[in-house]
Amino acid sequence: MEIFNSILTWVMKKRIHDIDLFMKYPHDVQEELRISLLNRATKTEYGIKNGFESIKSVDEYRRNVPIVTYEELYPYIKKLMEGHQNVLWPSEVRWFAKSSGTTNSRSKFIPVSPEALEDCHYKGGKDLLSIYVNNYPDTKMFTGKNLVIGGSQQVNQFDKNAKSYYGDVSAVLIKNLPFWAQMVRTPSLDIALMDEWEEKIEKMAHFTADENVTSISGVPTWTIVLLERILEIKGVNSILDVWPNLEAFIHGAVAFQPYRQLFKSLIPSEKMRYMETYNASEGFFGIQDQTDSTEMLLMLDYGIYYEFIPVEEWEKDHPKTLSLEEVEVGKNYAIVISTNAGLWRYKIGDTVRFTSVNPYRIKISGRTKHFINAFGEELIIENAEEAIAIACERTDAEMENFTAGPKYLESGSKGCHEWIIEFNKSPDDIDRFKQLLDEKLREINSDYDAKRHKDLALTAPIIHQVPKGTFYNWMKSRGKLGGQNKVPRLANNREYLDHLLSVLA
Numbered sequence: 001m002e003i004f005n006s007i008l009t010w011v012m013k014k015r016i017h018d019i020d021l022f023m024k025y026p027h028d029v030q031e032e033l034r035i036s037l038l039n040r041a042t043k044t045e046y047g048i049k050n051g052f053e054s055i056k057s058v059d060e061y062r063r064n065v066p067i068v069t070y071e072e073l074y075p076y077i078k079k080l081m082e083g084h085q086n087v088l089w090p091s092e093v094r095w096f097a098k099s100s101g102t103t104n105s106r107s108k109f110i111p112v113s114p115e116a117l118e119d120c121h122y123k124g125g126k127d128l129l130s131i132y133v134n135n136y137p138d139t140k141m142f143t144g145k146n147l148v149i150g151g152s153q154q155v156n157q158f159d160k161n162a163k164s165y166y167g168d169v170s171a172v173l174i175k176n177l178p179f180w181a182q183m184v185r186t187p188s189l190d191i192a193l194m195d196e197w198e199e200k201i202e203k204m205a206h207f208t209a210d211e212n213v214t215s216i217s218g219v220p221t222w223t224i225v226l227l228e229r230i231l232e233i234k235g236v237n238s239i240l241d242v243w244p245n246l247e248a249f250i251h252g253a254v255a256f257q258p259y260r261q262l263f264k265s266l267i268p269s270e271k272m273r274y275m276e277t278y279n280a281s282e283g284f285f286g287i288q289d290q291t292d293s294t295e296m297l298l299m300l301d302y303g304i305y306y307e308f309i310p311v312e313e314w315e316k317d318h319p320k321t322l323s324l325e326e327v328e329v330g331k332n333y334a335i336v337i338s339t340n341a342g343l344w345r346y347k348i349g350d351t352v353r354f355t356s357v358n359p360y361r362i363k364i365s366g367r368t369k370h371f372i373n374a375f376g377e378e379l380i381i382e383n384a385e386e387a388i389a390i391a392c393e394r395t396d397a398e399m400e401n402f403t404a405g406p407k408y409l410e411s412g413s414k415g416c417h418e419w420i421i422e423f424n425k426s427p428d429d430i431d432r433f434k435q436l437l438d439e440k441l442r443e444i445n446s447d448y449d450a451k452r453h454k455d456l457a458l459t460a461p462i463i464h465q466v467p468k469g470t471f472y473n474w475m476k477s478r479g480k481l482g483g484q485n486k487v488p489r490l491a492n493n494r495e496y497l498d499h500l501l502s503v504l505a
Contacts, residue, residue, distance in 0.1 A: 015130040019289075022300040023359040027325050034061065034305040037338055045087045046076060046344060058323060067309075067319060067336055067345045070108050076342075080111055083163065088342025089113050095176070097169035097281035109166055110281040116341035120302040121173055124284025125181075127299065128250065128277055131289050136273065141214050144245050145186040149204070149218030149226060150174050150193075167193070169281040186211050197482035205229040215248040220259045221401065222482055223249070224424075225472065227266050239267045252277040254486055255364070255381070256294070257389040262398040262424050278364060282348050283339055286362055295361040300324075303340030308333035309347075314368055321345075329354050332380070334368050353382070370490045374406035375415055375457045377448040379441070381489045387440035388421075394436055395427035401471035401487050405497045407462060417461045420500050422470050434463050466504060474500055 022029045038055055041047040050065045066072075079087045081096060088111065095112040112121070133139055150170030167175070174192050177185070185192075187207040194200040209230050216223060227239055234242050246267065256263075256276060263274070276294050278286035283304050286296030298306070306324055311332050313319035321336055332351050338344050349369060352362040366381035373379070384404060392399050402421040409415040419437075427433035438460055442449040451457040475481055488496050 015127055016134050018301070019127065019130070019297075023297070026300050026360055027323075029300050030305060030324050031058075033301070033303065034058070034338070037303070037305060037340060040090055040340075041088070041342065041344075043086070044090055044342070045079075046342065050344070062321060065338075065345050067321070067347060069347055073343070073346060077109055077111060081109060081164065081166075088344070089115075089340070091115060093341070094164045095172050096164065096166040097172050098166045099169070099281040108281070110169075110343070111341045112169075112172055113341040115303055116283065116339060117173075117176060119340060120283050120304065121169070121279070122178075123302055124277070124279060124287065124299060125173070128275065128287045131287055131297075132248065132250075132273075132275060135289075135291050139247065140245065141247060142184060144212035144214030144243075145208075146184055147187075147208055147211075147213045147216045147218075148174060148185050148192065149216070149223055169279070186213065198476075200482070201226055201229060205233055209233055209242055211243075212245060213243040214245050215250065216246070217250045219253040219486070220251050220256055220263070221254060221487065223251070224259070224262060224266070224400070231266070240269055247271065248273045248275060250275045250277060252279050254489075255385040258385050258392065258399050258402075260389070261392060262400070265398060265425070278362075280348065280350070282337060282343060282346065283341075285335075289361075295355045295363055298360040298362050300360070305338040307336040307338075307345065308352075309336060311351075324360060327354050327357065327360075329357055332365050351380070366490070369492075370488060372404065372406055372417060372490050372492055374408065374492060375451050377445065377451045377458065379417070379445060379448055379490065383441060383445050383448070384490055386444060387437050390440045391433045391436040392427070395429055395433045396425070397423055397427040397433060398425035400424045400468065403471075403488055403490070403496050403500065404461075405491045405494050408494075414455060414459050415457065416459045418464070418497055419461055420464045420466055420470075420497065422466050422468060424468065426465065430463065430465060434461060437461065437463075464501070464504075466500075470500070470504065474503055477503065 038047070038052045038061070042053040047053070055061050055064055076087050080093050085092055091113045093111045093113050095117065096109040097112050099108040099110060132141070148170070150168060150173070171193055174185070174189070187204050191200065191203045191207055194203065204226060230242055231237065231239065236242060239246060249263065249272070251274065256274060276288040276296060278284070278296050284299060284302055285304070286298050288294055289297040307321035308327050309319045309321055314334055322333070327333060330353065332353050334351050335348050337346050337348060339346070347368070349367050351365045351368055353365045355361045355363055363382065371378065371380050388399060388402060391397070400422040402419060404417055404419040407416045407418045438452070442452055448458070471487055475485060475487065491497070
């Protein structure tokens, strides 16, 4: 395995030169990509309808091609799922990434073309390994297995001839991995692609507990569930007693900062490395490329052309978009993508904040539909996660999950924010925790601070501390266990709060 580790490390490092090129010439790379995507798709149904062949400039692209949501693109996707081809993209589309989302109970099915699979998702996977081995040349990652906590894969019920398939994006990737990647991952395919989540976690725990796991890839929330079950099975307090050679956790989907302390207690090693990625059903967007910062490098040569909607345009029917060269550091933007799977000017629902424009680095700041603005406070997920992480750190707490929403103004009382929080380790003083949470939110969000000034429009937050397992059971009751499913952090209504509180009653 040492020789295998050396060979793979050498191979992975070779990609760094290409990454340096798009960092040096970002605008040229993106413009060439836009032209190439349009040229490839001129004869598709969508390309003909929107006049791709006549588009010669960015301005013409913005005028001719509408910005769309999933609902607006769905009639074309439905055709693909029924077996029609050359609808959105010229290549044959046989795979669909199922994304349940958190704002809508209806599942989304995102087309995954051969180009998206190879030149985006897999390229992103190889690049994150390239960046990792370049940053840590002493790595022994490839001497053991990578534990992948993925989703499930099913036959696509919409295609009567059963020639296409759908599943969580992680399952689609696992199913199509090249042989060398299958050699270094665990658990076995039959377990990795199981549909029943609780049985899957149990089998995963027993199967991997005796493997030499050197790295883990997954969503923090569901990774915690697996690690805690393995500790129970083995009767130990540290994952290092199970996997002494574990060196890296590659994570994404939700912000890691609120979970950092919990992971440190599960994996008590200063040598443990954490690496953030931004990988969604629609594509692979970003990779943490520095050892001393969690900012992510925006990956510009994956067959994705980017546009960005400024915050003041989010709710407009025809929002103005900015190209990469027009964005500014520190501002929030909603992402619009055009891809090599046929998603044209597609709003993915995520928002990012640029931390650098040379090179282009980002942080995920939230969702266009996940915020609290019931009183003009404009609280976004990034604010909430930063504040809760500080409050946990200063009260020696470990947070497992949370959600928050507004408590509306009523006759004789003012409004506030209401939080439901599940701790793995409770704060040493819950009142102090609430104070710190509130103070940090006021510090980082001037709109929230203005509404909290002298309790003008908002009073201090209400916090419900709930028993361990509450969010797991709630997600289970909603049919959203495992895979890509995420606990909704914020809502501008009481949908999640009231449902959770009714479950607890």
